[in-house]
Amino acid sequence: MSRADQDNPIHTRKMTRRAMLLGSVQLGIVGALGYRMQSMQVKQADEFRLLAEENRVNIRLIPPARGLIFDRSGGSLAENEQNYRVTMVREDAGDVDEILARLARLIYLSPETLAKARKEIFRHSPFVPVTITDHLSWDDLATINVNAPALPGITAELGLSRVYPQGAHMAHVVGYVGPVSDYDLSRIDDQDPLLQIPKFQIGKTGAENKLERLLRGKAGTRRIEVNAIGRVMRELGRQEGEKGADVQLTIDSRLQSYVQARLSGESASAVVIDLENGDLRAIASAPTFDPNLFVRGISIADWTGLNENKFRPLAAKAVQGTYPPGSTFKMVTALAALEDGVLTPDETVRCTGYTELFGTRFHCWKRGGHGNMNLHESLRQSCDCYYYEICQRVGIDKISAMARKLGLGIRHGVPLSAVASGLAPDKAWKTEVRGEDWRIGDTVNASIGQGYVLSSPLQLAVMTASIATGREVNPRLVRAVNGVAQPSGIGEPLGLNENALRRIRQAMSDVINTSRGTAYRARITNRDRQMAGKTGTSQVRRITAEERANGVTRNEDLPWERRDHALFVNFAPVENPQFAVAVIVEHGGGGSKAAAPIGRDITLQALYDGNPPLSAYPPEVQNRIAAQQRRIDTMIASGNYDPASEDTN
Amino acid sequence: MSYLAHNTKYVPTGFRKLMYLNWPVVMLLTAVACAGFLMLYSVAGGSTEPWMKPQVQRFTLGMVMMVIIAMVPIWFWRNMAVLGYCISILLLFAVDLIGVERNGSQRWLDLGFMDLQPSELMKITLVMLLAAYYDWLPRKLTSRPLGVALPVLIILAPTYLVLSQPDLGTSLLLLLGGAAIMFFAGVHWAYFATVIAAGVGLIVAIFEGRGASWQLLKDYQYRRIDTFLDPSNDPLGAGYHITQAKIAFGSGGWTGRGYMQGTQSRLNFLPEKHTDFIFTTLAEEFGFIGASALLALYVLIVLFCITSAITNRDRFAALVTLGIATTFFLFFAVNMAMVTGLAPVVGVPLPLVSYGGSAMLVLLIGFGVMQSAHVHKPR
Structure with missing residues (x-):
C-alpha cells in the first residue's frame, strides 16, 4: 500500500473539512474572548478604573495639634511638648533582637519596655515604624544619632505629647488626655475619623474631656499610594488640618x-x-x-x-x-x-x-x-x-x-x-x-x-x-x-x-x-x-x-x-x-x-x-x-x- | 511505510531549506515573544532582571532548536514519535517518584541546570504519536472500536499521570489536544457525541460527589471552582486573585494606562503577574487595543498553521501541524479565558509570553516539528 493510495482525495478532503470546522470553532472562541475583553475594557472600564484607584489610593489622617489651655492671666495649663521618640522599622533592622540589645546598651531601657517593644514590632508589618520608647533626653538623642550607623532601622523622631506644666493643683480642673479606647468609642457618639487612629489622644477627664471638640481641631488628610501589602509608595496630595482652639480658663x-x-x-x-x-x-x-x-x-x-x-x-x-x-x-x-x-x-x-x-x-x-x-x-x-x-x-x-x-x-x-x-x-x-x-x-x-x-x-x-x-x-x-x-x-x-x-x-x-x-x-x-x-x-x-x-x-x-x-x-x-x-x-x-x-x-x-x-x-x-x-x-x-x-x- | 515512499524529488536540500521555512509563523512567534519581553521588563519595574533576560536567552535557544529541528526531515520525526512518547511517559513516572514539589504539586524534575516539566514535553510527543498512529493506521480502521481504543489509551495514560501530580490545567489540555487529533483524523462523529455526553455526566458527578467518599477532585480544586463561580465570596482569600486580575484587566480601558504605568501590577495587587497573569498586565498597560492585537497575533499563528496543514498532502505532517496548532490555541485560549474570569484558574501560562523555562522551549520544539513538516511538504 503506497502513501499515494492512502492519501486519496476523500480522506484529505475530510481532514480539510474537519480542520476548517475546528478552526471555525476556534474563531468562535476567539470571538467570545474578544467580546469579553471589549465588555471589560470598554464598557466597564470606568468601574474597574475606580476599583483600581480604591486599591492604590489610601487616605491617611494628619492629626491636628491639640488646642492649648491657659489660665486667666495667660499662664500655660496644658501644652504640646515636642518630644523625641525612638522608632524601629523591622525590615530595615534585620536582626531585631541584636539591634534592640545594642540600643539598650546606649540608652536606658527597662526589660519591661524592651519586651513590650519587641512584641509590638512583630505584631505589625515589617515596614511599620514602631515606637520603642519616648520622652528621650537630649543626651540620649545625641547618643543615638552618633551611633546611627550601628543601629539600622532605628530612627529618633519628633512627636507631640501633652504636658501639664502646672501639674497636680490643676489636675481636677484641666484633667488629662489618654489614648482613645474601645470603651470611649462605645460611649461617645462621634464620627470623627481621628478617633480611629490607634493611640490617638483624647481628653479623658476635666476640661480636656468636656472641651474635647474645641481642643481637638480638624484632621488633615494625606493621599498616599500604597501597594498590595500596604507599604506607602509616595504621597499624592496633602490637605492641612485645623489646629484645635486655644482655651483660656477663668482659673487663677x-x-x-x-x-x-x-x-x-x-x-x-x-x-x-x-x-x-x-x-x-x-x-x-x-x-x-x-x-x-x-x-x-x-x-x-x-x-x-x-x-x-x-x-x-x-x-x-x-x-x-x-x-x-x-x-x-x-x-x-x-x-x-x-x-x-x-x-x-x-x-x-x-x-x-x-x-x-x-x-x-x-x-x-x-x-x-x-x-x-x-x-x-x-x-x-x-x-x-x-x-x-x-x-x-x-x-x-x-x-x-x-x-x-x-x-x-x-x-x-x-x-x-x-x-x-x-x-x-x-x-x-x-x-x-x-x-x-x-x-x-x-x-x-x-x-x-x-x-x-x-x-x-x-x-x-x-x-x-x-x-x-x-x-x-x-x-x-x-x-x-x-x-x-x-x-x-x-x-x-x-x-x-x-x-x-x-x-x-x-x-x-x-x-x-x-x-x-x-x-x-x-x-x-x-x-x-x-x-x-x-x-x-x-x-x-x-x-x-x-x-x-x-x-x-x-x-x-x-x-x-x-x-x-x-x-x-x-x-x-x-x-x-x-x-x-x-x-x-x-x-x-x-x-x-x-x-x-x-x-x-x-x-x-x-x-x-x-x-x-x-x-x-x-x-x-x-x-x-x-x-x-x-x-x-x-x-x-x-x-x-x-x-x-x-x-x- | 518509509520515507522512501515520499516523492523526495521536490524537497529542498541543504541551506535552501531555510528559504522554505514558514517565515510568517517565525515572524509571528518572534512578535509574540517580544511582547512577552516587553511585559517582563515592565513587571520587573523597568528592569531586565530577573525575568526578561533569561527569557530572551531561552527564546533565542528555542528558536535555534526550532530551526535545527525544521532542517531534519519530517519522516525522521515521525519515526521518533513512539520513542518520544515513551520517554515522556517515563519522565512523568519519574516526576511521580523523584519530582520537586512546589505549591502542593509535584510537576518538576530537577535537571541541575534547569527544571524540566515533563507534562509540557508530553503535549508535543502526544501530538506526534497520535499523528504517527493515524498515519500508520489503515484509513478504514479509523472508526473501528479497536482503532479508537488504542489512541484513547495513548491519551488517557499521560492525562491520568498529569492529573495525579496534580495539574488539572495541563491534563485538560492533553485531553482536548489529543481528542482534536482524533477528530482531524476522521474518527466517527458518534464517538465524540458519546464522549461529550459522558463529559457532561462527569461534570454532574464531580459536583454531586463533593464531600462524598468517592469525591473526584481535591478540595482545593473544588474551592477554585467555587471562587471561579463567585469570586466575591472570598474577596481576600482565593477570590482575591481573580478579583484583582479583573480589576487590572478592566481598568486598562481602550488604550491602557501606559507602559509601566499599570497600578495594579506595579503595586503588586496582581498575582503571578510575570507568569499566568501576564496577559492582565498587558491588558492593563496597553488597553483593549494592545490585548486584542496580541490575540490577533495568536490567531494568525494558528491560521498559518491550519493553512500549512491543509495544503500538506502528507498525513503525518498535516496531523502533527494541526495538533500543534490546536495545542497552541488551547494554551492561549484557556489562559485568556482564565484571566478574564471566563474559566477557573487552572494554572495555564500564556504561551511564549509568560515567564517560564520548559514551557517555552517545548513549544518552540513543537513549532520546529511543524516547520519541518512545512519544509518537507511533498510538492
Missing part, C-alpha cells in the same frame, strides 16, 4: 495652687467665684494627683495607690462630691419663708433645745436651747429650732424652689467631669423616686440642710454668690476661646426682696464679725475686707436618744468616716462683695473650727491677690498664720501637695 493659677496647698492633708474641696462675672477663680479638691502620670501611661503601683486611697485623690470633689449642706442651707429656708410672707425678720421663735413633732424630738445643736430667736440671731448662732418652726410654715416645695433659684439642686453647665446636680428635694421627688409620701419630719430635716438635701461645694458657692449679688449666677470656667471672650456668668436679678436679702447678709456678716457669731475666730480684722458667711456642720450618722442622754460622742472620738462634714460659705468684702467661697472638709468636724479658717485664708488670698499682710488676721493667730504661710509657700514651690508623711487614718 496662683490662687488655685494656694487653695490646693491650704487643703492639703484633708479630704476637702473649695470653690472661689468672682462676683463680677461668675468666673471660677479656683476649684480645688484635695488630695490631688499628677496628671502627667496618666499621659505617659501610669504604672500599676501609682494607679493602685491613687485608687485605694480613702481620700479619693482622683475625685474632683468640688464639683462631683455632694454633701448635706447643714446649716449653710439655713439662708435658703429663711429666704423662702421671708419671700412667702409667712415670716418677718423681727418675729421671734422660742428655742428650748428641741422641737417635738408627733412624738419625735428634733434637737437643736445647743442642748439647753437658745431662748427667743429672730432671723438675725438664728443665723448668727445657727439655731436649729427656729428653722424647724418656720419651715413648717412655708412648706418644702417653696424651700426647694428657693434652693434651685439660688443654684442648689441643679446641674451647672461647667465643663468638668461628672458635675453633680445635688438634690433639692420636694414632695413630687419623694413620691416619684422613693414611692413614699413626704412627711413633715422630712421638711424639718431639710430646713437645716440635713435629710435628703445634697449639694456640692460648687453649688454652695453659687448659692452664696446669689445671696451676695441678688442675681442669677452661672459659674463660668471658660474665659475665652481662641481669644473670643465668653459671656459673663452674672445674669438677671433674681427678683428677691432686697430688704430680706440685706437682713440675711447682715446676719451672715455678724456670724463672723461679732463675738457671739459661730465663725468669730475666723474673722478678718482689716475693716474693708471683712467677710460675711455661714458655718455648717453636717451629720453623716444618726444620733440615738440613748447617746443623747449619755452625752453626744465627740467627733474626735469617732472613726474618720463617721465624723461630721465641716462646711463654710462666705462672700467678701461685706460691702461691695467681690468673691464668694465655699469650703467643705470631709469628716472634718465642726464647720467653724475646721472649715471657716480655710475659707478666711482663701478669701484673703483672693482679695489681696497674693499673701495678705498679717495685720489682716486677729493678733492671736498671726504667729500661727505666719508659720502656715511659710509651709504653704514651700509646698507650692515643691509642687508636691500631698506630702507622704500625712496620716491617713
Whole structure:
C-alpha cells in the first residue's frame, strides 16, 4: 500500500473539512474572548478604573495639634511638648533582637519596655515604624544619632505629647488626655475619623474631656499610594488640618495652687467665684494627683495607690462630691419663708433645745436651747429650732424652689467631669423616686440642710454668690476661646426682696464679725475686707436618744468616716462683695473650727491677690498664720501637695 | 511505510531549506515573544532582571532548536514519535517518584541546570504519536472500536499521570489536544457525541460527589471552582486573585494606562503577574487595543498553521501541524479565558509570553516539528 493510495482525495478532503470546522470553532472562541475583553475594557472600564484607584489610593489622617489651655492671666495649663521618640522599622533592622540589645546598651531601657517593644514590632508589618520608647533626653538623642550607623532601622523622631506644666493643683480642673479606647468609642457618639487612629489622644477627664471638640481641631488628610501589602509608595496630595482652639480658663493659677496647698492633708474641696462675672477663680479638691502620670501611661503601683486611697485623690470633689449642706442651707429656708410672707425678720421663735413633732424630738445643736430667736440671731448662732418652726410654715416645695433659684439642686453647665446636680428635694421627688409620701419630719430635716438635701461645694458657692449679688449666677470656667471672650456668668436679678436679702447678709456678716457669731475666730480684722458667711456642720450618722442622754460622742472620738462634714460659705468684702467661697472638709468636724479658717485664708488670698499682710488676721493667730504661710509657700514651690508623711487614718 | 515512499524529488536540500521555512509563523512567534519581553521588563519595574533576560536567552535557544529541528526531515520525526512518547511517559513516572514539589504539586524534575516539566514535553510527543498512529493506521480502521481504543489509551495514560501530580490545567489540555487529533483524523462523529455526553455526566458527578467518599477532585480544586463561580465570596482569600486580575484587566480601558504605568501590577495587587497573569498586565498597560492585537497575533499563528496543514498532502505532517496548532490555541485560549474570569484558574501560562523555562522551549520544539513538516511538504 503506497502513501499515494492512502492519501486519496476523500480522506484529505475530510481532514480539510474537519480542520476548517475546528478552526471555525476556534474563531468562535476567539470571538467570545474578544467580546469579553471589549465588555471589560470598554464598557466597564470606568468601574474597574475606580476599583483600581480604591486599591492604590489610601487616605491617611494628619492629626491636628491639640488646642492649648491657659489660665486667666495667660499662664500655660496644658501644652504640646515636642518630644523625641525612638522608632524601629523591622525590615530595615534585620536582626531585631541584636539591634534592640545594642540600643539598650546606649540608652536606658527597662526589660519591661524592651519586651513590650519587641512584641509590638512583630505584631505589625515589617515596614511599620514602631515606637520603642519616648520622652528621650537630649543626651540620649545625641547618643543615638552618633551611633546611627550601628543601629539600622532605628530612627529618633519628633512627636507631640501633652504636658501639664502646672501639674497636680490643676489636675481636677484641666484633667488629662489618654489614648482613645474601645470603651470611649462605645460611649461617645462621634464620627470623627481621628478617633480611629490607634493611640490617638483624647481628653479623658476635666476640661480636656468636656472641651474635647474645641481642643481637638480638624484632621488633615494625606493621599498616599500604597501597594498590595500596604507599604506607602509616595504621597499624592496633602490637605492641612485645623489646629484645635486655644482655651483660656477663668482659673487663677496662683490662687488655685494656694487653695490646693491650704487643703492639703484633708479630704476637702473649695470653690472661689468672682462676683463680677461668675468666673471660677479656683476649684480645688484635695488630695490631688499628677496628671502627667496618666499621659505617659501610669504604672500599676501609682494607679493602685491613687485608687485605694480613702481620700479619693482622683475625685474632683468640688464639683462631683455632694454633701448635706447643714446649716449653710439655713439662708435658703429663711429666704423662702421671708419671700412667702409667712415670716418677718423681727418675729421671734422660742428655742428650748428641741422641737417635738408627733412624738419625735428634733434637737437643736445647743442642748439647753437658745431662748427667743429672730432671723438675725438664728443665723448668727445657727439655731436649729427656729428653722424647724418656720419651715413648717412655708412648706418644702417653696424651700426647694428657693434652693434651685439660688443654684442648689441643679446641674451647672461647667465643663468638668461628672458635675453633680445635688438634690433639692420636694414632695413630687419623694413620691416619684422613693414611692413614699413626704412627711413633715422630712421638711424639718431639710430646713437645716440635713435629710435628703445634697449639694456640692460648687453649688454652695453659687448659692452664696446669689445671696451676695441678688442675681442669677452661672459659674463660668471658660474665659475665652481662641481669644473670643465668653459671656459673663452674672445674669438677671433674681427678683428677691432686697430688704430680706440685706437682713440675711447682715446676719451672715455678724456670724463672723461679732463675738457671739459661730465663725468669730475666723474673722478678718482689716475693716474693708471683712467677710460675711455661714458655718455648717453636717451629720453623716444618726444620733440615738440613748447617746443623747449619755452625752453626744465627740467627733474626735469617732472613726474618720463617721465624723461630721465641716462646711463654710462666705462672700467678701461685706460691702461691695467681690468673691464668694465655699469650703467643705470631709469628716472634718465642726464647720467653724475646721472649715471657716480655710475659707478666711482663701478669701484673703483672693482679695489681696497674693499673701495678705498679717495685720489682716486677729493678733492671736498671726504667729500661727505666719508659720502656715511659710509651709504653704514651700509646698507650692515643691509642687508636691500631698506630702507622704500625712496620716491617713 | 518509509520515507522512501515520499516523492523526495521536490524537497529542498541543504541551506535552501531555510528559504522554505514558514517565515510568517517565525515572524509571528518572534512578535509574540517580544511582547512577552516587553511585559517582563515592565513587571520587573523597568528592569531586565530577573525575568526578561533569561527569557530572551531561552527564546533565542528555542528558536535555534526550532530551526535545527525544521532542517531534519519530517519522516525522521515521525519515526521518533513512539520513542518520544515513551520517554515522556517515563519522565512523568519519574516526576511521580523523584519530582520537586512546589505549591502542593509535584510537576518538576530537577535537571541541575534547569527544571524540566515533563507534562509540557508530553503535549508535543502526544501530538506526534497520535499523528504517527493515524498515519500508520489503515484509513478504514479509523472508526473501528479497536482503532479508537488504542489512541484513547495513548491519551488517557499521560492525562491520568498529569492529573495525579496534580495539574488539572495541563491534563485538560492533553485531553482536548489529543481528542482534536482524533477528530482531524476522521474518527466517527458518534464517538465524540458519546464522549461529550459522558463529559457532561462527569461534570454532574464531580459536583454531586463533593464531600462524598468517592469525591473526584481535591478540595482545593473544588474551592477554585467555587471562587471561579463567585469570586466575591472570598474577596481576600482565593477570590482575591481573580478579583484583582479583573480589576487590572478592566481598568486598562481602550488604550491602557501606559507602559509601566499599570497600578495594579506595579503595586503588586496582581498575582503571578510575570507568569499566568501576564496577559492582565498587558491588558492593563496597553488597553483593549494592545490585548486584542496580541490575540490577533495568536490567531494568525494558528491560521498559518491550519493553512500549512491543509495544503500538506502528507498525513503525518498535516496531523502533527494541526495538533500543534490546536495545542497552541488551547494554551492561549484557556489562559485568556482564565484571566478574564471566563474559566477557573487552572494554572495555564500564556504561551511564549509568560515567564517560564520548559514551557517555552517545548513549544518552540513543537513549532520546529511543524516547520519541518512545512519544509518537507511533498510538492
